[in-house]
Amino acid sequence: MTSPASGRPLRADALRNRAKVLAAAEEVFAVQGTSASTEEVARKAGVGIGTVFRHFPTKESLLEAVLVALLERLAAEARGLRSADDPGAAFFGFFGRVVAQAAAKQAVTEALAEAGVDARQATGRAGPDLKAALGVLLGRAQEAGAVRADVGAGEVMALLAGMSYAAGRAGAREDVLRIAFDGLRPREAPDRPGAPG
Amino acid sequence: MTSPASGRPLRADALRNRAKVLAAAEEVFAVQGTSASTEEVARKAGVGIGTVFRHFPTKESLLEAVLVALLERLAAEARGLRSADDPGAAFFGFFGRVVAQAAAKQAVTEALAEAGVDARQATGRAGPDLKAALGVLLGRAQEAGAVRADVGAGEVMALLAGMSYAAGRAGAREDVLRIAFDGLRPREAPDRPGAPG
Amino acid sequence: MTSPASGRPLRADALRNRAKVLAAAEEVFAVQGTSASTEEVARKAGVGIGTVFRHFPTKESLLEAVLVALLERLAAEARGLRSADDPGAAFFGFFGRVVAQAAAKQAVTEALAEAGVDARQATGRAGPDLKAALGVLLGRAQEAGAVRADVGAGEVMALLAGMSYAAGRAGAREDVLRIAFDGLRPREAPDRPGAPG
Amino acid sequence: MTSPASGRPLRADALRNRAKVLAAAEEVFAVQGTSASTEEVARKAGVGIGTVFRHFPTKESLLEAVLVALLERLAAEARGLRSADDPGAAFFGFFGRVVAQAAAKQAVTEALAEAGVDARQATGRAGPDLKAALGVLLGRAQEAGAVRADVGAGEVMALLAGMSYAAGRAGAREDVLRIAFDGLRPREAPDRPGAPG
DNA sequence: TATGAATGAGGCTTCATTCAT
DNA sequence: TATGAATGAAGCCTCATTCAT
Numbered sequence: 001m002t003s004p005a006s007g008r009p010l011r012a013d014a015l016r017n018r019a020k021v022l023a024a025a026e027e028v029f030a031v032q033g034t035s036a037s038t039e040e041v042a043r044k045a046g047v048g049i050g051t052v053f054r055h056f057p058t059k060e061s062l063l064e065a066v067l068v069a070l071l072e073r074l075a076a077e078a079r080g081l082r083s084a085d086d087p088g089a090a091f092f093g094f095f096g097r098v099v100a101q102a103a104a105k106q107a108v109t110e111a112l113a114e115a116g117v118d119a120r121q122a123t124g125r126a127g128p129d130l131k132a133a134l135g136v137l138l139g140r141a142q143e144a145g146a147v148r149a150d151v152g153a154g155e156v157m158a159l160l161a162g163m164s165y166a167a168g169r170a171g172a173r174e175d176v177l178r179i180a181f182d183g184l185r186p187r188e189a190p191d192r193p194g195a196p197g
Numbered sequence: 198m199t200s201p202a203s204g205r206p207l208r209a210d211a212l213r214n215r216a217k218v219l220a221a222a223e224e225v226f227a228v229q230g231t232s233a234s235t236e237e238v239a240r241k242a243g244v245g246i247g248t249v250f251r252h253f254p255t256k257e258s259l260l261e262a263v264l265v266a267l268l269e270r271l272a273a274e275a276r277g278l279r280s281a282d283d284p285g286a287a288f289f290g291f292f293g294r295v296v297a298q299a300a301a302k303q304a305v306t307e308a309l310a311e312a313g314v315d316a317r318q319a320t321g322r323a324g325p326d327l328k329a330a331l332g333v334l335l336g337r338a339q340e341a342g343a344v345r346a347d348v349g350a351g352e353v354m355a356l357l358a359g360m361s362y363a364a365g366r367a368g369a370r371e372d373v374l375r376i377a378f379d380g381l382r383p384r385e386a387p388d389r390p391g392a393p394g
Numbered sequence: 395m396t397s398p399a400s401g402r403p404l405r406a407d408a409l410r411n412r413a414k415v416l417a418a419a420e421e422v423f424a425v426q427g428t429s430a431s432t433e434e435v436a437r438k439a440g441v442g443i444g445t446v447f448r449h450f451p452t453k454e455s456l457l458e459a460v461l462v463a464l465l466e467r468l469a470a471e472a473r474g475l476r477s478a479d480d481p482g483a484a485f486f487g488f489f490g491r492v493v494a495q496a497a498a499k500q501a502v503t504e505a506l507a508e509a510g511v512d513a514r515q516a517t518g519r520a521g522p523d524l525k526a527a528l529g530v531l532l533g534r535a536q537e538a539g540a541v542r543a544d545v546g547a548g549e550v551m552a553l554l555a556g557m558s559y560a561a562g563r564a565g566a567r568e569d570v571l572r573i574a575f576d577g578l579r580p581r582e583a584p585d586r587p588g589a590p591g
Numbered sequence: 592m593t594s595p596a597s598g599r600p601l602r603a604d605a606l607r608n609r610a611k612v613l614a615a616a617e618e619v620f621a622v623q624g625t626s627a628s629t630e631e632v633a634r635k636a637g638v639g640i641g642t643v644f645r646h647f648p649t650k651e652s653l654l655e656a657v658l659v660a661l662l663e664r665l666a667a668e669a670r671g672l673r674s675a676d677d678p679g680a681a682f683f684g685f686f687g688r689v690v691a692q693a694a695a696k697q698a699v700t701e702a703l704a705e706a707g708v709d710a711r712q713a714t715g716r717a718g719p720d721l722k723a724a725l726g727v728l729l730g731r732a733q734e735a736g737a738v739r740a741d742v743g744a745g746e747v748m749a750l751l752a753g754m755s756y757a758a759g760r761a762g763a764r765e766d767v768l769r770i771a772f773d774g775l776r777p778r779e780a781p782d783r784p785g786a787p788g
Numbered sequence: 789t790a791t792g793a794a795t796g797a798g799g800c801t802t803c804a805t806t807c808a809t
Numbered sequence: 810t811a812t813g814a815a816t817g818a819a820g821c822c823t824c825a826t827t828c829a830t
Binding site: 429503507546548549553555556557558559560561563569570574576578581 | 626700704705707742743745746749750752753754755756757758760766767769770771772773774775778
Binding site for chain 2: 035109113114116151152154155158159161162163164165166167175176178179180181182183184187
C-alpha cells in the first residue's frame with residue numbers, strides 16, 4: 001500500500017507526502033472521529049488540501065487507507081508472534097493489546113469490523129492478512145490447549161471487534177475481557193494446574 | 198417520554214405525529230446510521246421538516262429520543278422477565294434477543310454504548326433503568342447457578358454492547374455469542390490461576 | 395385604530411386581546427428589535443400565535459400598528475401642550491421627551507422615520523396627525539420668538555427622527571440635543587432661558 | 592484590511608474576489624438593508640456562496656467588513672482635508688458629503704452609529720480612526736472660528752449619525768442640515784463670511 | 789373565536805471535490 | 810506536483826403563515 005492505484009511509483013517527495021497525510025489522517029480520525037474534515041487532515045499534515053486529494057481521490061479512500069494501515073500493523077505484530085514460546089500467552093496478549101489500542105483509537109474498531117465483514121472488499125488484502133496471521137496464533141494456542149478447539153479465526157475476529165467496541169465506548173475493559181477470555185478457554189480445563197485429575 | 202419538555206400534554210394529533218416522527222427516525226437511523234438527515238426522517242414520517250423540529254428542537258435531541266425509546270423498550274422487556282421460571286434461560290434469552298435486534302438496528306448498539314458510558318447523561322433515566330432491570334435478571338441467574346457470581350451488571354452491559362456491535366458489523370452471531378455465554382457461565386473448575394492481562 | 399379593517403366592531407374580549415397583543419409587541423420590539431419573532435410576541439401577550447395573526451394578518455401589519463400607537467400617543471401629548479403657558483418650553487420640552495423615549499425604544503425612532511417619509515402611507519393618519527400637532531407647537535414657539543421662523547414642521551420632524559436615532563445608537567444625548575436646539579433658535583436672540591432637558 | 596485574518600497575504604485572484612464580494616455586499620446591504628441574504632451578495636458578486644464564506648466566515652463578519660470599509664473610506668477622506676485652505680468649508684463640506692452618501696447607503700448610517708457606540712468593538716480601529724480624523728477637521732474649524740468651541744468630536748459623530756439617519760429615512764436633507772450647521776456655528780458671530788473684520 | 793400544531797421556503801454554514809495558479 | 814481558492818449541494822434550523830381542533 002505504498003504506491004498509488006495508477007501503478008507508477010511515486011517520487012520520493014510525493015511518497016513522503018503520502019505518508020505525512022496518512023499519519024495525519026490516522027491521528028485526526030482517532031481524535032475527532034471519522035467525520036473530521038479533510039481540510040483538518042491537510043492542516044495537520046502540513047500540506048494543501050489539494051495534495052490530500054491527489055493521493056487519496058476521495059475521503060472514503062483516505063479512510064480506507066487509514067484502516068488498511070492499521071490492519072497491516074496489527075497483522076505484522078501477529079506475524080511476529082508466530083513462533084513465540086508460549087502460544088497461549090501470545091494469543092491472549094495480542095488480543096488484549098489490540099483491544100487496548102482500540103480503546104484509544106476508534107478507527108481500530110472500525111478497521112476490525114470492516115475486516116470482519118467477510119474479510120475482503122474495502123480493506124483489500126489487509127483484512128484477510130490479519131485474519132490469517134491471527135489464525136496462526138489461534139491454531140498454536142489451540143494445539144497448546146490454551147484455547148478451546150471449536151472456534152475459528154472468523155469468530156475470534158468478530159469477538160475482537162466486539163471487545164474493541166466495548167472497550168472504546170462502554171466504560172469496561174479488563175473485566176469484560178476476562179469474560180471473553182474465559183469463554184475462549186477450553187471448558188474441560190485441560191491441562192492446567194489446579195484442575196481435577 | 199410522551200410529552201414535550203415544555204410541559205402541558207400534547208394534543209392527540211400532535212402526539213400521533215410525534216410518534217410517527219420517532220418511529221421514522223428509528224427506522225431511518227437504523228438503516229442509514231445516525232448521520233442520516235433530518236429531512237429524510239421527515240419524509241419517511243410523512244410530515245414537514247418543521248414538524249420534526251417542533252417536536253425535537255435539535256437533531257441531537259431527536260437522536261436521543263430514539264435511543265431512549267429503544268432503551269426503554271429493552272428495559273420493559275427485561276422487567277417482564279423478572280419472575281420467569283427459568284432465570285438462566287430468561288437472562289440468556291434476553292441477551293440473545295437484544296443482540297439479534299442490534300444486528301438489524303445499528304441504533305440499538307449505539308443506545309447500549311451510550312447507556313454504558315456511565316449510565317447517565319444523554320439518555321437520562323433510560324440507561325440506568327435498563328441496567329437495573331438487567332441487574333435483576335443477572336442476579337436471579339446467578340442465584341440459580343446459571344451465571345458465574347463474579348460479574349456485575351456493568352460488565353454485562355458492556356459485553357452486551359460489544360456483542361451487539363459484533364453482530365451488526367462483523368458477520369458473526371451465534372458462534373460468537375456462544376463464546377460470550379460460555380464466558381459468563383460458572384466454570385466447572387471454579388478457582389483457577391491465569392486471568393487475562 | 396381600535397377596530398379591524400373589516401369594519402364590524404370587535405367583541406369586548408377580542409378587543410382586550412388585541413390590546414394585549416399590541417402592548418406585548420411594543421415591548422418585545424422595543425427590547426429585541428423588530429426582528430423579534432411573532433411567536434415571542436404571542437408568548438409575552440399570553441395568547442396563542444393564531445390570535446396574533448387573527449388581529450394582525452401580517453407581521454408587517456403588527457409592526458405598523460405598534461408604530462401607529464406610538465405616533466398616536468406622541469400626537470396626543472403634543473395636542474395636550476397646545477395651549478401651554480410657555481410655548482418655547484412646551485416645544486423644546488416635547489422634543490426632548492420624544493428623544494428620551496426613543497433612546498429606550500428603538501421603535502419610536504422607526505415610527506418617526508416612517509412618519510417622515512412623506513407622512514402618509516404605512517402609518518396612515520398617525521403620521522400627519524403628529525405632524526399637525528407638532529406644527530401647532532412649532533407655530534406658537536415661533537410666534538413667541540423661541541424658534542427661528544424659517545423652519546417648517548417637516549424639517550422638525552426629520553430633525554426629531556435624526557436626534558432620536560442619535561440618542562438610541564450613538565452614545566450622545568444632551569450634548570447633541572443642545573446643538574440641535576441652538577440650531578433651531580433664532581440667530582438674533584443669543585442668550586435665552588430654557589435649555590434642553 | 593486587505594488580507595484575511597489567518598495571516599499570509601492572499602493570492603491576486605483571491606484578493607480580487609474578496610474585493611468583489613465586499614463591493615457586492617456594500618451595494619446589497621445599501622439597497623436591501625443588512626438583513627439581505629448572503630446568497631444575494633454572492634449572486635451580485637458573481638461568485639459561489641462558498642466563496643463568500645471563505646473570505647468572511649460569518650455573515651456578521653461580512654457586515655463588519657462592509658462597515659469598516661465605509662468608515663475607512665470616510666476617515667481617509669477626512670485625513671485628506673487635514674490641511675485644506677478653508678477649515679470651516681472643509682469641515683462642513685465633509686459633514687455634508689457624509690450625509691449625502693448616507694442618504695443613498697443605509698449602511699453608512701449604521702457604520703456611523705456602530706462607530707459611535709463607544710468607538711471600538713465590532714469595527715475595530717476604523718471607528719476611532721474616523722473619530723480622530725474628524726477631530727482634526729473639527730479642531731481646525733474651531734480655531735478658525737467657524738465652529739463653536741464647546742463641542743467635541745464625540746458629539747459631532749453622534750450628530751453626523753443622526754443627520755445621516757434623517758437624510759436616509761425622513762425625506763429632508765438640506766433644510767435639516769442647515770439647522771444642524773447653525774447649531775454648530777458660534778453663537779456670537781451670526782452672519783459671517785470669513786470671520787471678524 | 790382562540791389555540792397551537794403543521795408547513796415549507798429560505799437563511800446560514802460546512803465540506804468534499806475541482807481547478808486555476 | 811503542490812497549493813489553496815472556488816464551487817455548490819446538502820445539512821440544520823427559524824419563522825411567518827395556514828389550518829385543523
